[in-house]
Amino acid sequence: MTVKDFRTAYFTMSEEDVTDYVKTELNYFKEDAELSCKEIGDGNLNYVFLVKDERNNESVIIKQAGPVARISDEFKVSPDRNRIESEILKLQGKLAEGFVPEVYHYDPVMNCMAMEDLSDHTIMREALINKETFPLFSDHITTFLVNTLLLTSDVVMNHKEKKELVKDFINPDLCEISEDLVFTEPFYNCTRNDVFPEIKSFVEREIWNDEELKLEASKLKFDFMTNAQSLIHGDLHTGSVFIKPDSTKVIDPEFAFYGPAGYDVGNVIANLIFAYINGVVTMEEGDSKEHFTGFLEKTIIEVVDLFKEKFNTVWDKCAKDHMAESPGFKEYYLNSILENTAGITGCELIRRTVGLAHVKDLTGIENNEQRARAEKVCLAIGKSLILARANMKSGIQYAETAHTIIEEF
Known part of the structure; x- marks a missing residue:
């Protein structure tokens, strides 16, 4: 997977794709990171992945929005909802500090964002x-x-x-x-x-x-x-x-x-x-x-x-x-x-x-x-x-x- 693939056109990512995405598009993990990725989402709309650095015990959530709802193909939904979510989380974080996860990155091409892992919750x-x-x-x-x-x-x-x-x-x-x-x-x-x-x-x-x-x-x-x-x-x-x-x-x-x-x-x-x-x-x-x-x-x-x-x-x-x-x-x-x-x-x-x-x-x-x-x-x-x-x-x-x-x- 090349950088160009992530920067030119949207596609729905697999666990392997998400691992490559984190390596090439995010400056989050250490250089010696040993990454694992697992899809953990069970919601009606989106794809949610947990990416972990097994070596350094660090992690991040990648959430991607697709063009249809997972609950039913009848629902055609704009991937722009990912932008809305990332922006409102940042705003809510200012208005009600401590009550929402931190957002690290938003990508308008892949319609995804990187955010705080709340696995301890x-x-x-x-x-x-x-x-x-x-x-x-x-x-x-x-x-x-x-x-x-x-x-x-x-x-x-x-x-x-x-x-x-x-x-x-x-x-x-x-x-x-x-x-x-x-x-x-x-x-x-x-x-x-x-x-x-x-x-x-x-x-x-x-x-x-x-x-x-x-x-x-x-x-x-x-x-x-x-x-x-x-x-x-x-x-x-x-x-x-x-x-x-x-x-x-x-x-x-x-x-x-x-x-x-x-x-x-x-x-x-x-x-x-x-x-x-x-x-x-x-x-x-x-x-x-x-x-x-x-x-x-x-x-x-x-x-x-x-x-x-x-x-x-x-x-x-x-x-x-x-x-x-x-x-x-x-x-x-x-x-x-x-x-x-x-x-x-x-x-x-x-x-x-x-x-x-x-x-x-x-x-x-x-x-x-x-x-x-x-x-x-x-x-x-x-x-x-x-x-x-x-x-x-x-x-x-x-x-x-x-x-x-x-x-x-």
């Missing part, structure tokens, strides 16, 4: 499936959310500079995926949906045939499409978080664009609920179950309440727009985010249960009766949150909603 979804707990997560993630969402809004930024970011992070291909998979297809009998047979009749009755629910989902969809409020991550689930007891790192912001701030907050809460419901239906009664589900319930409550608390603090310190100082406007603005948060939490719970892209918290439940119960509970919570989203202002309301619905099933 664990993907949060996997850790939660293994019933691990992380008491610092709610504090970490709410700092990340407030800093990245409020500090990129018109409340704080110069309006022209903010509009330049809107232009830089326009992301139509990946937005279309969200518009279809989150806000459209789960609410009717779409051929791309993947419904667990045990709950098909429940889905038809409670989701697809509920016109009020469809109306509210339509409102949320068009808000997502038109509300350029904050520079959002766009896919902030527990599979997009690397974690260890004292560290939280948010990864994979390739869906980033200017959208409603509640989208990120709602995605975090929904995926914590998936883990919570998994624990409720699969764990035997006892101290371990009480500890794990108690941790998640507390975390869900804290994500909402700490977000509100930190949002108010940062607003008071950083808000610059004169009209943002109008009495009552901060409360109005925050309440609109909280309403959207609840609606997005509901949409995420529904779409990950009946749509094309599932979560292991549900699909990994081997007992069919337990899985059916878990999925019905998630759908019912999701539906309730969408319909009652205007009233969802505190963390305890999420816990109470979950408790009420769990008792019904």
